[in-house]
Amino acid sequence: MAPCILSFLLLVVSFSQAEEIVCRRLGDPEKPQLLKDGDVIVGGIFAFHSSWKERKDTYMHKPLPLQCTSLNFRGFQYAQAMLFAIEEINNSTDLLPGISLGYKIYDDCGSIARGVTVTLTLANGNEIVSALSEAPCTRPVQVQAIVGETSSSPCMAISTVIGPFHIPLISHFATCACLSDKTKYPSFLRTIPSDYYQSRALAQLVKHFGWTWVGSIRTNDDYGNNGMATFTETAKQLGICQEYSVSFFRTDPPDKIQKIIDIIKASTSKVIVAFLNHMDMDVLIHELSKHNLTGYQWVGSEGWISDSQIAAMDRHHIMDGAIGLAIPKVHVSGMREFILDVKPLSSSSNELFIEFWETLFSCKFKQSKSSTGNQRECTGDEDLSEVQNSFTDMSLMPIFYNVYKGVYAVAHALHNILSCNKTCNNTVQLDPSMILQHIRKIHFKTKEGDEVYFNEYGDPAAKYEIINWQPTENGIVDFVTVGLYDASLPADKQLTLQNKSLIWAQNSQQVPVSVCSEKCLPGTRKVLQKGKPICCYDCLRCAEGEISNITDSITCLRCDSEFWSNERRDACVKKEAEFLSYEEIMGALLTAASLFGTCLTAFVAFIFFRHRQTPIVRANNSELSFLLLFSLTLCFLCSLTFIGRPSEWSCMLRHTAFGITFVLCISCVLGKTIVVLMAFRATLPGSNLMKWFGPAQQKLSVLGFTFIQVIICILWLSISPPFPFKNFKEFKDKIILECHLGSPVGFWAVLGYIGLLAILCFILAFLARKLPDNFNEAKFITFSMLIFCAVWITFIPAYVSSPGKFSVAVEIFAILASSFGLLICIFIPKCYIILLKPEKNTKKNMMGKGAPKPS
Template identity: 35%
Template sequence: MANAQNSAILLIGANSVQPDSPPHSLAGIVSFSAPCILMVLHFSVGSKTSVPKNYQHVLSLVFAVKEINENPKILTNISLGFHIYDSFTDARVTQQNTLKLLSGSKRMVPNFNCDQQSNLIAVIGGLDPDFSVQMATLLDLYKIPQIAYCAFAPVINIKTQLPSFYRMVPNEAYQFKGITQLLLHFQWKWVGIVTADDEVGETFGQTLMKMLYQQGICTAFHEKTPVMSHTFQMVNSYEFIRIKAKFINNSNVKVLVVYAELHTRAWLILYFYIHSFLEGIPVMPIGKVWIMTAQWDFSLESMQRNIDIQVFDGAFSFAIHSNEVPEFSKFLQCLHPNSEKGDDFIRLFWEKAFGCFFSDSQISESNDFLISDSNDHCTGQEKLDQLPGLMFEMSMTGQSYSIYNAVHATAHALHKMHTFRSRLGTMMDRVRFGPADFHAWQLHPTLRSFSFNNSIGDTVFFDENRELGAGFDITNWVTFPNQSFLRVKVGRMDPQALPGQEFIINGEAITWHSMFNQALPIAICNDNCYPGNSRKKKEGEPFCCYDCIPCPDGKISDRKDADDCFKCPEHQFPNRNKDQCLPRSLNFLSFQEPLGITLTVLALFFSLLTALVLGVFIKNKDTPIVKANNRDLTYSLLLTLSLCFLCSLLFMGQPQRATCYLRQTAFGLIFSVAVSCVLAKTFTVVLAFMATKPGSRMRKWVGKKIAISVLSGCSLIQVAICAVWLCTAPPFPDVDMHSLAQEIIVECNEGSVLMLLCVLGYLGFLALVSFTVAFQVRKLPDSFNEAKFITFSMLVFCSVWLSFIPAYLSTKGKSMVAVEIFSILASSAGLLGCIFSPKCYIIILRPDLNSKDQLMKRK
């Protein structure tokens, strides 16, 4: 009975089980004193020479029938009975037994019911989806409900093609979603899939791979195992086993999702057994995280007793939601191999589970290589709770719980229909209906619409797809060296839960494989790309395999495995590691910083120095050297230069609307007045020289008129330009977010660049004219020829501003402002020093030269 698949069939009849029931019948366990409803379990055991752990499925059916028959609140005066059929994991046998069931006798008579006392109402079966469909195809012709507990539906469309087919398991879509959520929860992005090499396995693999791809999870491989019939043909193919063993064992994939139906389970166990034999060593922990589907269970038969199940330590499996049924353990403890009449399974189970034999055993002399020799006699006093979980479990498994609920569902549906008919019969003054009045097709409306609470309080109902309206438990398997294990519920996939709470996992309750040292396993194709890098797909590899590329300048990534780097918001900038955005500071020339303090001190110093020079000139206003070349122009020039130094302060501090208005316009006007004064002084020198010639008509121009005319005329032109600028496109405060990576430049937007160029261009024109005129008359004879000093001062002035242009264009932010302030101070200091330092030297240090006689001598 290797790796038995359980298929259950509920049969409704008028009396108890027939004496000539099929082999392995459990007839006679329930006694009947009233009309009964007969239930039949179709149970696939395969071979008599091995013991299925799934024998518990039979016992769960017996327990459920016993529980219902002893309950006076349900199906009063009606008892339940059952049949057990053996399909031997063979499709032909399954079909034959189904036809026998429909015929109502041991003899198969298609389309005839030879047992008129037996009225088949419903069927429970089975664990294998293919066998379930084979039975459903026949049962559906008679509209007999079949409640299967196969974990996955077959490939065909059950809802439309088999309208009488029900499943006491949730929709597999929830299991797909649960597997995906489990992988995402632990950030496992590199997984392998193992399925059987058949149509159902292919459908499972393709569906799961599609869902994983949508969630960014890569499938490293999809390994297909041979089906059962082919597996045993390959037992002697050592090379085949060796190749498969090395592939899984040496793969860098740490997480394997296994479609754990019969064939795949058998192949995995065979793989570990043969691999251990070939290598000549015990099976070593291979350090994998196994994620099994709901069909998974530890069930090792005789040939597999020596397998080290710790290979599967820390595995996860999805299980049909179940709860502990306390009375079931007590029921199992009361079992005895000699107490159950009609149960041919229990003695066979007893011998193989406890490694003993009864004196009248039919298999004690078998020479089957799968059976371990034993000379021990079975006493019947052996205890089921002493068996390891690999052979038998005292707690109800998920499949047994489904059978238990299937029996109760059918009984409650019958009870509801029987109660309704009894009430209807009372209202019509007719006799109450009995079991013979029930027909299979009449059970469908009740099954599709009802719900009930079983004995432990779980709500059971079928959804619109005729599937169990429940979810899956997530079980963590903890194994021990003595081949015992624990099932630990660590989570659940519950579609009925509130949004956001469908998937729940308790990480603290999980036990990982010993090779992981109880740390969370990592399942990725390559190392994570840490913040500051982005992923670049490797050519020819799945999308989960990638290289890590540092983020380019100006971009960051602030999480692992970022697909791309992104720019920081405008008010922030990337840090050095390019994994975080930092706030950008404001960039402007402040009065508090060292550069601002230095320039402020220089501006105030030169302004004060100019004021002192003006004071010296005013004090010595009647001396010849002060009176020379129009002292009013000298006073005006000194006053203007003092303002030139002070106007540089407008460029410091955070730009405001008022300072932006005044910066360039004040600079342009003041410097235009200063250069106009220099130009007027130059013209004065020229006119004075020309007026000394006999008969010259220029004498009438000598005086204040020409100086005032030049000064006012040149200045008014600049005033007009500035007025047009301020009226059309005045400057305003602005910010530059792009020039500097880590700072925001707070600046004055000049409004109209053309008008700024006009202001500067006109100022440059005045300087060039002044320099040209002064250069032409620098050698004219005079008592104190100021033209040579004006020439040198204008040369300094023009040099400063010519060098200012490239420096200004190559800098940004406060550095650019500092360059302009420095140019203002340097050019103003050049005018002050070149024109007035020689005069101050004579006035202060050589007053003896500041006389008319000395000037005449020099002339």
């Protein structure tokens, strides 16, 4: 029984459906706010309201329609611009002759949800369609293209919905760079440049004025978030830091806006980049005015910077001096008059028109629900010329022009598809995908001379004006164009500023400064502050020997080895070459001492030569005495080779001459010492020693000892000779010009050989020190050798530890001291007797105490 009943019910249902098969649109029908029939219908979506009432759905009943609030005159202006373009095309005999364009324009209140709803209405229509057996519920789309929406986020949602249907959506003010992604939004086009260019232009503008420490505020939607993300990326590349980056939406609760105000107050940056649309800027200015937050330099996006309505709201002059990017100004003949002609708007829905008229003229119709006794009654014949509000303001003419170009782009695509010449081919079946393809390829000029075309991303060429808010005497803000930005030019020429005076925050003529840290001057380098952005740093002075010659250098460059940093550490200067010269006091004194010793030796030689026949001169082999005086002269003179700039010959000469002359000198002294000993031993009975050490043997001994030193010097010069050397290690800021020893073994061999002879001479003289005075000079030789050895023993540590030219001075001093010691100890006592005690210079006196006593 049950199966029979079920079959009966199914039969009844199927019969009733067969009788009433219809296609019904789900949801409530949406009526367009502006409507006109035509051969081809163009859709329009604008925000006639800027906000809506928030509600919480209980899911217990069907949600109520969105209740829009805050009438937005800008939406009406955009709609009027679209109607103006359509009327102009319909009246044209050149474009689409014989074809009339109609329109359906909807209000989406700036809401994403409502935008999707009215988009589906434009695509499907509200009519009930009877189903056909072959193609149930199918029909052509209602519109061939849609102009709008104003904001980026609704455009993204709308494009996502209509993308699969290939219905073109041409926006006049949606600038989010994300909409250039043709994989996600294949049917989206726009007549305003992408924020890809605007964000970079804003970063370049900020960098141009030297602002490296900024705050940023953005609309919390796709326009603000994507635009600020691109700005942040570019700013980092340009060395710009953001102290804070906050976002809000106009429907956010008041406490969130208050947090933003608190952040601004607590910040140290004086420049604020505002990537906001004009509706959110309205809210922000209202809050800023409450707290009287002046003194900040605002940098604005095209969403609000050229909006005179925003400027009119700024009664506290918070935004004075603001600078930013705007769409280039344009004048479209007849558009202003058409927009201000409100008659076409009277065809809108009754409620919307009443609200528009009452808000426009600040009056109330008698039948209006919101009428009060405090407002005058609307007559419907009010004169618009007496009204000054945002609807009569034409500061956004460039944006109206973008709407105008969008409509003309659709018309030119239709013109090409319909093969219009004098007439159009009405038999062509229009398809939105076909129109989309032709719109992408169009390239035409408007009557104002502007070229209209789209690149592969559906974007136009990116050109902006740089405008500056300059308040006038009557309190009205003048938007002064102070520069241009053209993304089609080379990178270094894209941003150009005109030679115009700019007004900055608080009407200042000086460019504001907004940096976390002052610039590091040349001579310093930047050191980042821990835990802070790269724009916050300390400036440390470059170390000695390092420089930085640019501002904000991150490193210091080390000077070459022959250069040193100057006092300011911003340039490398050639190091001072230091050597013992004749011009300085120490060099002059040593030179004088050397010459004095030479003269004194010559004077002694002269005395000895004059008294060469006297016993005291002849007593100890006068030839050795003259040879000793000659060698002492050479010793005094060889010290001069140590003074002056070292050269190859002077380096080789100074040490070899010193070594050979001193050996010659010590050899002579050694010979004299041996003569004293031999002379005493020869007086003893049976001694025959003097015949083995006569004058010839004495000369040969001197020659032999000296020859050994000559051989040592030749080997030294042959294997590894001394050479000029620049010593960079001794002093950081000086170059020590010195003679490198070449082979240290050679140097110490020369010095050691001199020391060996000196010690031998000292020992022999010490043995003969107690011989009778008149027979010898052994004790004077002992004393002179004692001085000689003491000088050269102390020379070694002094030479090693003395820096630079002082080591040379120590060596010269040792040469002079030992030479003077020999000269004074050996010859001065004899000169004293020769000159002052001539009575003692007799053979009898010399022999008086010299005879040995018999044992």
